[in-house]
Amino acid sequence: MTDLTHTDAAVTDQEKSLAHKVLVKILAQGFDRAAARVSADELHELQAENGEINLLRTNFETEVGLVGIADSKRASLSINQVDDAALEAAVSDLQGMAAGSQQDPAFDIAPTQPAAAFHGGIDEPDYDAMYDRIEDLQRYVSATYPTLNLRSSGITYFKRRSCFVNSNGVEFLTSRGLYQVSISFSSRLGSKTSSMMYTGYNTLELDTPIQQSSNIDLLMRQSTEQVDTQHIPEKFVGDMVITPDCLMTFVGFLTARISDGPLVSGTSMYMGKLDEQVTSPLLTLHSKPLSDELCGGYWVTGDGYQAADSTVIDKGVLKTYLLGLYGANKTGLPRAISSGGSYIAEPGSSTFDEMVAGVKEGILITRFSGGRPNDRGDFSGIAKNSYYIKDGKVQFPIKETTVSGNMVDLLNSVDAVSTERLNTGSSLLPWVRVTGVTAS
Amino acid sequence: MRINEIDLKKYSNQFASYTELRLHENRSQNISLLNGDVVSNTRDASGGVSARVYDQGAWGFCSNPDMGNEAIETTIGAATRNAAFLAKRVGQADASLPRANAEANSDFTSGKPTLSQESKIALLRELDTYIVGNCPEVVSRQVALNCLDMEKKLHTSEGSYGHNTNTRSIIGIKLTTRNNQDEPIELSEAIGHRGQFEDVFTSAEPMFAKIDALYLQLLDKKEAVKAVSGYVDVILASDLAGILAHEAIGHTTEGDIVRAGSVAADYLNQSVANELVTLVDFAHTHNGETLPVPVYLDDEGVASQDAVIIDKGVLKSYMHNKESAQYFDMPLTGNARAFNYTDEPLVRMRNTAILPGESSLDDMIASIDNGYLLMRPTNGQADSTSEFMFGVQMGYEIKQGKLGRAISDTTISGVAFDMLKEVTMLSDEMVWSCAGMCGKKQPMPVGMGGPAVKTKVHIGGE
Numbered sequence: 001m002t003d004l005t006h007t008d009a010a011v012t013d014q015e016k017s018l019a020h021k022v023l024v025k026i027l028a029q030g031f032d033r034a035a036a037r038v039s040a041d042e043l044h045e046l047q048a049e050n051g052e053i054n055l056l057r058t059n060f061e062t063e064v065g066l067v068g069i070a071d072s073k074r075a076s077l078s079i080n081q082v083d084d085a086a087l088e089a090a091v092s093d094l095q096g097m098a099a100g101s102q103q104d105p106a107f108d109i110a111p112t113q114p115a116a117a118f119h120g121g122i123d124e125p126d127y128d129a130m131y132d133r134i135e136d137l138q139r140y141v142s143a144t145y146p147t148l149n150l151r152s153s154g155i156t157y158f159k160r161r162s163c164f165v166n167s168n169g170v171e172f173l174t175s176r177g178l179y180q181v182s183i184s185f186s187s188r189l190g191s192k193t194s195s196m197m198y199t200g201y202n203t204l205e206l207d208t209p210i211q212q213s214s215n216i217d218l219l220m221r222q223s224t225e226q227v228d229t230q231h232i233p234e235k236f237v238g239d240m241v242i243t244p245d246c247l248m249t250f251v252g253f254l255t256a257r258i259s260d261g262p263l264v265s266g267t268s269m270y271m272g273k274l275d276e277q278v279t280s281p282l283l284t285l286h287s288k289p290l291s292d293e294l295c296g297g298y299w300v301t302g303d304g305y306q307a308a309d310s311t312v313i314d315k316g317v318l319k320t321y322l323l324g325l326y327g328a329n330k331t332g333l334p335r336a337i338s339s340g341g342s343y344i345a346e347p348g349s350s351t352f353d354e355m356v357a358g359v360k361e362g363i364l365i366t367r368f369s370g371g372r373p374n375d376r377g378d379f380s381g382i383a384k385n386s387y388y389i390k391d392g393k394v395q396f397p398i399k400e401t402t403v404s405g406n407m408v409d410l411l412n413s414v415d416a417v418s419t420e421r422l423n424t425g426s427s428l429l430p431w432v433r434v435t436g437v438t439a440s
Numbered sequence: 441m442r443i444n445e446i447d448l449k450k451y452s453n454q455f456a457s458y459t460e461l462r463l464h465e466n467r468s469q470n471i472s473l474l475n476g477d478v479v480s481n482t483r484d485a486s487g488g489v490s491a492r493v494y495d496q497g498a499w500g501f502c503s504n505p506d507m508g509n510e511a512i513e514t515t516i517g518a519a520t521r522n523a524a525f526l527a528k529r530v531g532q533a534d535a536s537l538p539r540a541n542a543e544a545n546s547d548f549t550s551g552k553p554t555l556s557q558e559s560k561i562a563l564l565r566e567l568d569t570y571i572v573g574n575c576p577e578v579v580s581r582q583v584a585l586n587c588l589d590m591e592k593k594l595h596t597s598e599g600s601y602g603h604n605t606n607t608r609s610i611i612g613i614k615l616t617t618r619n620n621q622d623e624p625i626e627l628s629e630a631i632g633h634r635g636q637f638e639d640v641f642t643s644a645e646p647m648f649a650k651i652d653a654l655y656l657q658l659l660d661k662k663e664a665v666k667a668v669s670g671y672v673d674v675i676l677a678s679d680l681a682g683i684l685a686h687e688a689i690g691h692t693t694e695g696d697i698v699r700a701g702s703v704a705a706d707y708l709n710q711s712v713a714n715e716l717v718t719l720v721d722f723a724h725t726h727n728g729e730t731l732p733v734p735v736y737l738d739d740e741g742v743a744s745q746d747a748v749i750i751d752k753g754v755l756k757s758y759m760h761n762k763e764s765a766q767y768f769d770m771p772l773t774g775n776a777r778a779f780n781y782t783d784e785p786l787v788r789m790r791n792t793a794i795l796p797g798e799s800s801l802d803d804m805i806a807s808i809d810n811g812y813l814l815m816r817p818t819n820g821q822a823d824s825t826s827e828f829m830f831g832v833q834m835g836y837e838i839k840q841g842k843l844g845r846a847i848s849d850t851t852i853s854g855v856a857f858d859m860l861k862e863v864t865m866l867s868d869e870m871v872w873s874c875a876g877m878c879g880k881k882q883p884m885p886v887g888m889g890g891p892a893v894k895t896k897v898h899i900g901g902e
Contacts, residue, residue, distance in 0.1 A: 050700055053530050056522040057501040059782045076482045080505040093483065100558030102478045131529065151700040186824045188701045196824045235669065265474055265580045267616050267624040326479070369821045371831020371851035375616065375624040380851040380900025382829050400827060402669055402853060404900040438902060440669040
């Protein structure tokens with residue numbers, strides 16, 4: 001926890017005052033439990049398209065979220081107009097929405113907790129630094145990768161001040177500002193075009209050139225190679241080395257299925273699996289919204305609890321579901337102490353090169369473009385910006401290659417995790433090797 | 441202050457260079473029933489003013505939720521300063537954009553009194569009760585309502601003006617059963633209509649037949665086999681044609697994507713498809729029918745025109761905003777749309793469709809010895825290489841011209857212009873979808889349509 005700076009404290013007082021005002025109005029409407037969240041956002045974005053800086057954006061946004069529970073009937077509403085007439089209309093609508101709904105004893109709000117204030121990140125955008133970094137990236141690309149088209153590149157400074165209060169006396173003030181860097185690109189040589197790639201990272205400083213941050217330079221270099229793609233020789237069942245860029249596409253199947261919807265509906269493949277082995281023992285995954293290793297976490301959960309770090313998978317064993325308050329009450333299972341996200345996976349014992357060297361036949365996958373997996377975990381999709389591996393060596397970039405398998409089986413098949421990890425500011429993840437994937 | 445009470449034209453004297461001034465509010469509603477319990481009961485309203493200013497080739501943008509007089513003036517001023525900041529550094533004195541001066545107004549809100557939350561929940565509950573009573577093998581069910589009203593008032597420095605409100609209501613139904621291995625097997629349906637709830641969901645009964653069909657297919661899917669992966673003959677049912685048009689061809693021919701390197705840049709006025717294929721991005725109307733997402737005036741103040749992308753197999757044009765139309769020296773099409781008041785307009789599809797042919801679906805199935813009938817799309821994605829993919833949640837084998845076993849969820853993919861050349865039959869039906877939400881940087885409601893298509897694609901599986 002960090003004290004709010006004087007400036008931020010003064011400004012956040014506006015959100016605090018409005019949040020309490022809204023809370024009083026909700027309770028006055030006849031609700032027996034209520035919560036209000038007021039957020040004030042500030043966004044400054046410098047954007048370039050096709051290698052030309054072409055847009056400077058300044059956005060301001062206010063959002064007021066209202067939750068009311070009356071006679072065990074719940075409604076929620078959000079607005080961004082904050083004049084008295086808009087607030088009166090909102091609480092009146094909230095009352096009508098709840099009255100027309102249905103009772104459910106699982107609806108509740110967070111219990112009393114000590115009031116707290118949190119502040120992180122940077123307070124003001126540096127336009128000159130934003131401009132210099134984008135211009136610097138363009139110069140670097142022109143000189144180093146002349147066939148690469150920077151379709152879009154942008155730096156956004158985003159700051160949110162927020163106040164959450166509820167009728168149990170909870171009051172959290174938060175304030176955080178950070179830079180979000182995003183780029184998308186493809187390469188073109190003659191009539192040959194590579195697949196589009198997009199990536200990004202969060203950061204608190206702009207001293208480091210974009211091309212030296214995260215794995216941006218590697219992805220750009222690979223893009224220029226990927227104008228010359230080949231089909232895989234023939235259909236095979238083999239290994240897949242998953243880069244950190246798309247690891248959450250696969251691990252995300254598990255984290256989504258251990259949250260409210262699938263568990264409440266009873267359709268999750270991970271029902272009844274708490275404290276059981278659900279993945280390979282090589283996988284350990286934390287949700288660490290408070291970690292100093294990341295810069296885009298959070299201090300308060302969506303339900304209004306002070307967030308804490310947790311271990312989701314410990315050596316393959318499922319240690320927590322990611323249930324919110326409603327899901328926990330509805331299922332009788334424990335509420336998660338984080339809202340998920342901010343994922344950090346423990347490194348393994350193999351280097352990336354050793355992982356590839358151990359592949360007889362497989363795919364190095366950087367982007368997965370596929371249909372949503374079904375509840376059972378079956379998946380299929382195209383391996384984009386990816387490579388064919390044969391006899392321990394990366395051979396060539398591939399095209400039109402479909403990979404398919406089952407998410408539950410895939411996560412159990414992990415046989416190597418890299419020592420190297422990629423930090424994007426919002427996650428810290430390794431390369432992971434899995435087996436038994438069909439490529440065609 | 442409500443949007444209809446604000447006169448935008450009075451700010452004309454504050455436009456220092458080309459300016460788009462937009463008031464914009466999105467109003468959405470979600471009610472979800474999970475196994476009969478109301479688990480979501482929410483509404484959101486997000487609106488404000490935005491100004492986008494063009495100065496010597498550079499754009500300045502500013503938005504503010506406050507739509508009061510002072511805030512509007514401040515927003516115009518900030519956007520103008522942002523453009524000037526960039527113009528000083530990267531400005532090109534001779535930069536200009538195609539001009540447009542148009543006016544269009546439309547309002548698809550209901551004239552009926554707004555129904556109470558209780559009435560809407562009652563209709564959803566009626567559907568839920570029908571499922572319980574008529575679908576005995578369903579072990580989990582979800583019934584959800586999602587409504588979106590998008591109101592925009594636009595005034596540009598070139599004199600364009602419009603006040604347009606689009607509305608859309610969707611009921612989503614997801615049924616889950618369990619197979620012999622006790623694994624969950626699910627199937628979902630989205631019933632979407634242009635219009636507000638009060639106009640389009642007056643009764644639950646017309647949706648019962650859709651639930652019956654969904655349930656019967658779910659029972660087939662319980663016994664489903666996995667598709668055999670490979671490059672195969674397929675019939676894409678008419679409910680898939682829209683996403684095919686959108687993902688496979690539409691994105692590849694958006695002007696900004698073409699400019700960024702899409703392969704479509706190489707094929708203008710060339711044959712890219714079987715001559716059976718004509719593909720159009722309709723602005724608002726087709727055959728006298730108002731389409732799912734009618735756009736009369738885009739967010740750059742351009743009167744929306746139909747964009748004929750492929751005419752009898754030949755690639756004829758792209759979809760444009762002002763910048764891409766200028767870059768390619770093509771007519772404006774009015775495809776620039778922004779999702780939220782905080783967003784700048786991008787090149788977006790409106791109602792993208794493959795026009796129908798003359799074959800019957802039965803004849804199309806009978807023409808395949810070994811392949812698949814695919815139906816019920818999920819998500820999709822396109823690429824600058826024109827390689828597309830989309831998920832399919834229902835399908836059947838075709839063996840010797842007859843439907844066989846159901847197949848489980850799969851993903852199909854292909855290279856758009858290769859796939860279009862393999863089209864050999866189009867059915868005589870035309871099915872429109874009003875449930876699509878495109879995700880190109882910003883979300884955006886889109887309409888999609890077409891007939892059943894016989895072609896070849898890659899299919900994922902064993």
